[in-house]
Amino acid sequence: xxxxxxxxxxxxxxxxxxxxxxxxxxxxxxxxxxxxxxxxxxxxxxxxxxxxxxxxxxxxxxxxxxxxxxxxxxxxxxxxxxxxxxxxxxxxxxxxxxxxxxxxxxxxxxxxxxxxxxxxxxxxxxxxxxxxxxxxxxxxxxxxxxxxxxxxxxxxxxxxxxxxxxxxxxxxxxxxxxxxxxxxxxxxxxxxxxxxxxxxx
Amino acid sequence: xxxxxxxxxxxxxxxxxxxxxxxxxxxxxxxxxxxxxxxxxxxxxxxxxxxxxxxxxxxxxxxxxxxxxxxxxxxxxxxxxxxxxxxxxxxxxxxxxxxxxxxxxxxxxxxxxxxxxxxxxxxxxxxxxxxxxxxxxxxxxxxxxxxxxxxxxxxxxxxxxxxxxxxxx
Amino acid sequence: xxxxxxxxxxxxxxxxxxxxxxxxxxxxxxxxxxxxxxxxxxxxxxxxxxxxxxxxxxxxxxxxxxxxxxxxxxxxxxxxxxxxxxxxxxxxxxxxxxxxxxxxxxxxxxxxxxxxxxxxxxxxxxxxxxxxxxxxxxxxxxxxxxxxxxxxxxxxxxxxxxxxxxxxxxxxxxxxxxxxxxxxxxxxxxxxxxxxxxxxxxxxxxxxxxxxxxxxxxxxxxxxxxxxxxxxxxxxxxxxxxxxxxxxxxxxxxxxxxxxxxxxxxxxxxxxxxxxxxxxxxxxxxxxxxxxxxxxxxxxxxxxxxxxxxxxxxxxxxxxxxxxxxxxxxxxxxxxxxxxxx
Numbered sequence: 001x002x003x004x005x006x007x008x009x010x011x012x013x014x015x016x017x018x019x020x021x022x023x024x025x026x027x028x029x030x031x032x033x034x035x036x037x038x039x040x041x042x043x044x045x046x047x048x049x050x051x052x053x054x055x056x057x058x059x060x061x062x063x064x065x066x067x068x069x070x071x072x073x074x075x076x077x078x079x080x081x082x083x084x085x086x087x088x089x090x091x092x093x094x095x096x097x098x099x100x101x102x103x104x105x106x107x108x109x110x111x112x113x114x115x116x117x118x119x120x121x122x123x124x125x126x127x128x129x130x131x132x133x134x135x136x137x138x139x140x141x142x143x144x145x146x147x148x149x150x151x152x153x154x155x156x157x158x159x160x161x162x163x164x165x166x167x168x169x170x171x172x173x174x175x176x177x178x179x180x181x182x183x184x185x186x187x188x189x190x191x192x193x194x195x196x197x198x199x200x201x
Numbered sequence: 202x203x204x205x206x207x208x209x210x211x212x213x214x215x216x217x218x219x220x221x222x223x224x225x226x227x228x229x230x231x232x233x234x235x236x237x238x239x240x241x242x243x244x245x246x247x248x249x250x251x252x253x254x255x256x257x258x259x260x261x262x263x264x265x266x267x268x269x270x271x272x273x274x275x276x277x278x279x280x281x282x283x284x285x286x287x288x289x290x291x292x293x294x295x296x297x298x299x300x301x302x303x304x305x306x307x308x309x310x311x312x313x314x315x316x317x318x319x320x321x322x323x324x325x326x327x328x329x330x331x332x333x334x335x336x337x338x339x340x341x342x343x344x345x346x347x348x349x350x351x352x353x354x355x356x357x358x359x360x361x362x363x364x365x366x367x368x369x370x
Numbered sequence: 371x372x373x374x375x376x377x378x379x380x381x382x383x384x385x386x387x388x389x390x391x392x393x394x395x396x397x398x399x400x401x402x403x404x405x406x407x408x409x410x411x412x413x414x415x416x417x418x419x420x421x422x423x424x425x426x427x428x429x430x431x432x433x434x435x436x437x438x439x440x441x442x443x444x445x446x447x448x449x450x451x452x453x454x455x456x457x458x459x460x461x462x463x464x465x466x467x468x469x470x471x472x473x474x475x476x477x478x479x480x481x482x483x484x485x486x487x488x489x490x491x492x493x494x495x496x497x498x499x500x501x502x503x504x505x506x507x508x509x510x511x512x513x514x515x516x517x518x519x520x521x522x523x524x525x526x527x528x529x530x531x532x533x534x535x536x537x538x539x540x541x542x543x544x545x546x547x548x549x550x551x552x553x554x555x556x557x558x559x560x561x562x563x564x565x566x567x568x569x570x571x572x573x574x575x576x577x578x579x580x581x582x583x584x585x586x587x588x589x590x591x592x593x594x595x596x597x598x599x600x601x602x603x604x605x606x607x608x609x610x611x612x613x614x615x616x617x618x619x620x621x622x623x624x625x626x627x628x629x630x631x632x633x634x635x636x637x638x639x640x641x642x643x644x645x646x647x648x649x650x651x652x653x654x655x656x657x658x659x660x661x662x663x664x665x666x667x668x669x670x671x672x673x674x675x676x677x678x679x680x681x682x683x684x685x686x687x688x689x690x691x692x693x694x695x696x697x698x699x700x701x702x703x704x705x706x707x708x709x710x711x712x
Contacts, residue, residue, distance in 0.1 A: 027674065034406045034673040044410045228507060232445075235500070255489035259533075263496025264526060267503070271522050274507050274515060327485050328546055 056170060059122045059137040062115055062158055063166045067105050070162040073134035076110035080126035080135055088119035089126060106132070113158060117142050117151045136168040207247060214240035227273045231266060238262045252328040373475075380481050384461045392615035393423040395664060399615075402668045430608035438601050442508040449505025450602065450609035456498040457613035460620040463487040465549045467633050467653035470646050479633075479653065480549050487548035488540065491624060492533055495579055498617070499525040502581075502588060505610070506598035517597025520679065521588035524578055527686035528585075532575035534694035535568040538701040539628060552632030560631035567697045569629045571690055576621040578686070581614060583671040587679060622663035623656075630659055 019025060045052050065073050076093035094111035096104045103109075126135050145151055160166045217236040224230050238261045245254035335343050397412065397419065404411025412419030437446055467479035484490060499522050506518025542564050543551050555561060562569045578585040589597035596602075599610045626632060633652035643651060677685070 031669060031673045034669065037406050037408055040408050042408055042410055046410070046413070232504070251484065251486045252489065255486045255493050258493040259489065259496050263493060263499075264529070267496075267499055267522050267526055270500075270503055270507075271519060271526075274503070275519060328489075 054139045058139045059124050059171075061117075061138055061140040061142045062120075062126070062153075063136050063138050063140075063168065064113065064155065064159040065134055065136060065168065066160060066162055066165070069102065071101070071103055071105040072109060072159060073105050073132045074110045074113065075106040075108050075132055075134070076113070077131065079129040079131060083125040083129035084120075085123060085125060086119045086121045088116045088121075090114045090116075110155070113155050115153050115158065117153055118148060136166075137171070138166055138168055139170060140166075203247060206243070210240045210243040210247070213237075214244070228270065231270045231273060235262050235266050238266065249327075252331050376477055377481060380479070381462070384466070384481060385458060388458060388461050388616050388619055389612075391619050392612055393427065395615045395619065396426060396611075397422050398664070399668050399671075402665065403672050406669070406672045427608070430605050433604040435606075436601070436603040438510055441510045441601065445504050445508035446601075447606065449501050449503075449508055450599075450606045450613070451501075452504065453498065453501025454609045454613045454616075456494050456501060457616040457620070459494050460491060460617075461623075463490050463548050464620070464623050464627055465552045465632060466656060468553075468649050470649050478549070479649070483547065483549045486546050488536055488546045488551075491548075492529070492536070495532075496525075496529055498579075501613070502598045502610075505602070509598075509601035511601050513594045513596070513600045514598050517588045517594050517600070520594075521581065521598055524581075524585065524587060524682060524686075527683060528575045528578035528690070531571055531686060531690035531694045532579065534691070534698060535565075535571035535575065536628075538568045538694070538698045539565050541698070541701050541705065548627055552627050552634070555631040556634045556638075560629065560634075562629040565629065565697075565701070567693065568701075569625075571694050571697065572625065572629070574685075574690060576625060577667070577670065578682075580617040580621055580667075582618065582667055584674040584677050585682065586671075586676060587682060618664060618667050619660065622660045622667065625663055626656060626659035632656060 067073055076091050078091060078093075081087075081089040081091060090112070091110045091114070092112040093108050096107050096109055122137060124137050127137055142151075214237050217233040217240065221230045221233040221237065224233060238257065242254040242257045242262070245251075245257060400422070401411040401419070403409075412422040415421040415425045437443055462481040463484060465478070465480040465483075469476045469478040471477070502521040503518045506514040506521070509515075539551075539561060540546060543554055543561065545551060545554075551561070577583075581588050587597075588594075589599065594600070599607055602610060633656040635652070635655045638648065638652065641648070641651075
């Protein structure tokens with residue numbers, strides 16, 4: 001007879017032999033097994049003190065990048081929200097006023113940008129969709145919270161602070177990183193690069 | 202000191218014995234009778250009958266009353282409706298209880314209360330003395346009573362044994 | 371009068387010690403469970419998690435106190451209190467050491483040296499079940515009631531075999547006094563040499579009487595939610611859990627005393643220690659033996675699966691009871707052959 005799996009075993013209901021019915025040998029055997037585990041290496045990683053090594057492609061909490069001059073890159077085009085399979089991203093746009101050029105790179109910017117971390121599946125499609133190199137998934141872990149409301153991250157939590165840029169280069173391949181440095185491509189330019197007369201299309 | 206303990210134990214014994222028959226809830230009755238047993242065991246201790254006290258607690262409070270409680274809890278007698286007692290049953294129980302009381306009163310009345318007074322032997326209630334008496338002087342009655350228990354046990358097993366309707370697995 | 375003060379002091383010490391050791395047994399249990407399962411166990415509260423029992427205690431006291439509306443309030447409170455009381459009562463007859471001599475008076479390390487020590491132990495163990503039964507019944511919950519019924523039937527069944535295994539021991543030692551039994555093992559072998567089968571039966575029964583795995587049917591989480599303490603919360607639940615550990619500690623002490631020489635250890639008189647120092651070392655050795663038994667309790671708990679109810683009853687009545695009777699019989703014959711019968 002052919003079996004469905006290779007692990008199946010034939011079970012018999014034979015009477016136990018005397019030594020088996022005594023149970024004590026079996027109990028001793030079991031106890032020796034557990035005793036053996038006393039001397040095994042513990043695989044535990046004591047989290048806050050030690051951290052487990054992240055995979056190079058780990059996708060964690062998002063960041064909204066600024067350009068080299070410290071202006072927000074996001075232009076609120078909404079492509080990330082369209083790409084998002086979990087529909088976790090919401091945004092509202094506003095027009096840049098005069099004197100705000102150091103804050104926003106493009107003429108249109110996101111006045112509200114929210115990601116619901118409870119919906120997000122960290123697939124990274126927003127990152128792929130972004131034409132402005134504005135949103136990235138980093139190797140940071142999303143912190144837990146007591147309420148659902150706290151898990152909706154607004155711009156205050158997503159945009160990096162100008163003096164503490166967040167490194168997103170880990171997941172970028174060398175070729176891609178070099179390509180992104182090239183100021184010839186429109187989306188790689190800063191506001192200053194784009195000033196009339198400095199660079200041509 | 203001893204007499205205070207005696208009065209306390211006696212009061213507890215009488216009170217809990219009364220509570221046993223007066224309380225409506227059968228579980229409470231059982232708990233009260235356990236208290237009674239404890240206070241009686243305390244009396245044994247006061248009389249320096251340590252073995253008797255310990256065995257009293259082990260056997261009565263520890264085993265028999267646990268079984269009582271077990272059965273009462275399992276049947277959950279609270280919910281059962283009170284069975285109607287016929288008049289002749291009431292009459293019978295009054296008569297039998299009255300007869301028992303007559304016997305006990307007459308027995309207590311005839312016995313002189315001071316019979317055992319005087320200085321009792323210090324070691325009289327200890328295990329060794331009791332064992333000597335039981336297994337030397339009264340060996341035959343002791344063994345006979347154990348046979349009586351055995352036959353009662355066999356009877357109980359026989360009564361509870363059902364005819365096997367299905368062959369055992 | 372001085373002796374009375376000393377005894378009261380000893381009482382307090384033994385009481386505090388049982389509570390303290392029981393508290394750290396909860397820590398030990400979690401640590402041992404973790405180690406046997408390749409985990410680390412509690413390690414946050416203090417170094418090695420040593421403050422964990424304190425944190426657990428505070429948690430237990432701070433938790434909300436719940437008494438079911440349909441329950442019998444007095445009995446509901448009486449249950450855990452009684453269980454705790456009986457757990458703490460057993461420690462008084464155990465000889466914790468041989469005694470310390472100051473001047474002319476010998477201060478024994480045993481609170482009361484009653485003549486019927488063993489019977490006292492059995493008595494306290496046999497009434498210990500009331501705490502569980504009362505608590506389980508008063509909860510007015512089917513799971514609790516089932517747990518209580520299981521507890522009572524289990525404890526009664528195993529008490530019989532336990533008592534009978536002790537009778538064989540009493541036959542060889544000739545006394546019911548725990549102090550004397552411990553002292554006897556100074557000269558000769560430990561009692562386990564004479565009563566190996568009796569010890570085994572006693573060990574199994576001790577597991578059953580303390581409701582420890584593999585005999586933890588009364589609280590059986592997978593079938594009965596929490597068994598008899600389903601409805602309990604806060605420190606009343608703590609009492610139930612804590613009393614179990616005290617029971618375990620005391621039964622370890624009893625086993626060490628009855629079968630493994632108590633405070634005696636081999637070659638103790640060859641060490642050349644002066645009286646009082648020897649007594650101190652002896653007490654330390656007793657506690658070492660107790661810890662070994664406690665470890666055994668925990669080791670078994672984290673190895674063996676739980677018995678089924680009918681298996682439990684079969685083991686108690688059809689295996690342990692005949693075995694202990696046979697043990698008495700064999701002991702009697704051997705004593706008769708060796709001419710030790712008086």
